Amino acid sequence: MKKLHTLLFSASLLMGTAAHAQLRIDIAGVGSNQIPVAVAAFADESVAPEQVSAIIRADLERSGVFKVIDARQTISDTANVDLAAFKASGADALVVGSVQRLADGRFQVRYKLLDTVKKTQLSQLSDAVAARNTRLEGHRIADDVYEKLTGVRGIFSTRISYVKQDPAARDYKLVVADADGEGEQVAAHGREPIISPSWSPDGTKVAYVSFELRKPVIYVQNLVTGQRTIVANEKGNNSAPAWSPDGTRLALALSKTGNTQIWVVNADGSGMRRVSNSAGIDTEPQFAADGQTIYFTSDRSGGPQIYKMSVNGGQATRVTFHGNYNISPRISPDGKTLAWISQREGGFSLYAMDLASGQEQRLADGATEPSFSPNGKYIMYATKGGGRTALAVVSVDGRVKQRLSTQAGNIREPSWGPFMK
């Protein structure tokens, strides 16, 4: 009965989120060894435009790492809590808090994370936030819970960018949203295709390719000011921008020599120099975490395969060997894992490879355009279903999958933004 109640609660919570969510979340699988966490309603939280405890619950559930238990009561951060009772109900940790409207219109959000086993306080936060940032504050608290209980930094307050397109209406948008798909904001809008967005490491800019000049040209746009600069508009194609980890350079694919090759340029467009040197296609460059190695897609062996080479050029080393079509390399933030798209038995699947051992794992089918979360624990990708393209997220161990979908429009080309201060 208790389990049933939890289940019903979870279901209604998800439906409640879906009612106004721009991206709908479906959890297709659940990981084992979840950490049981009880989340109480925050005292007086109805004064704020968003229910903070509901945001925290939704975030923790979506991560797949936690078994979220409904505390079935409101508990303020100042209350004396019978932690033994929560331990008895199966919770290893308890989240409590309060919301208070301030004289200046902001909201003071306080939270505490309590350990029901050791009967200690694990963490607390107290922030005064503007009304429009109460949702963000919920994500920040969820990040803190995630980090204190797993030892890994949370990604609930990070953002994603993607392309939303309606080719029949010639409508193309570069969109920025919260990692849970809420709070969509249009960063660029036009009548020609936009592809390959890539967040700068400091989170202030997005590099992308726009066809507005009747050919692919690379732009860097400051998200806050809206200022755009052309980074590469050479003869032929200018595409596949990827930031160096320090944000000072971009790796690009240019066809100014006739065939598509890898080049590196300073972030302001100066100092353009060629890196790869082959007779065929070299594209989709990605800096490794050390900034010294570039992974890329090349057809030098016939079909597309993934290679790596020094940022200074020279000999390339082949990385993928299984299958005839391996594209879109992405390196995890810790530099240990390669995620990419492989076509095997017809369909396109998302694979991950441990670079040290070379061991491969298939994470998702019907997948293209992967992007790592900044903590390296999740990969977002584009997937086809119901005649249109949507986004999905899979954990790097493949155990937790979520599909994010919208009511209308094709969504593709996700780029997961960095941690923000």
Place this chain on the structure above:
Amino acid sequence: MRNAKSVAFIVAAAALLSACSSTKLQEAPKVEEKPVAQVTPPAADTSREVRPVETATVDPLNDPKGVLANRSVYFDFDSYVVRDDGKPVVENHSAYLTKNKQRKILIQGNTDERGGTEYNLALGQKRAEAVRKSMSALGVADTQMEAVSLGKEKPKATGHDEAAWAENRRADIVYQ
């Protein structure tokens, strides 16, 4: 003539200035123009003369029924070689461009919808480049051409079958 007018202006200006005082206005001198005597040519019989007229030239590029109206070159699956049925298209436009050095073109390569965004962009580039090289061999200057790709982003046929894919494996010649 010009001097006379200047004089007239100065005098008129002086007259205006003097109008401030109560002295009588001085009349500006009159400038008269005498018509130059016309020399009438001797009457001649022109009834058998023929004055040639240039007819308007239509740019063959704008002839919807002309060979230049076909601006698409098609490719086989996984192929980046100009097929025999595309060669007349390449030849006709090359002939026009070598005669019209001021005209410039974009060659836009396309692919079908299958496969990765960026890899398809590079494959479309290979198709555009194949057309560019063929035209270069026929004498078109490099400064008149730019080979680019739209990859799979702007499909002409929006279906998801072989007929649509074949239509989209294509390079288009676009005049600028």
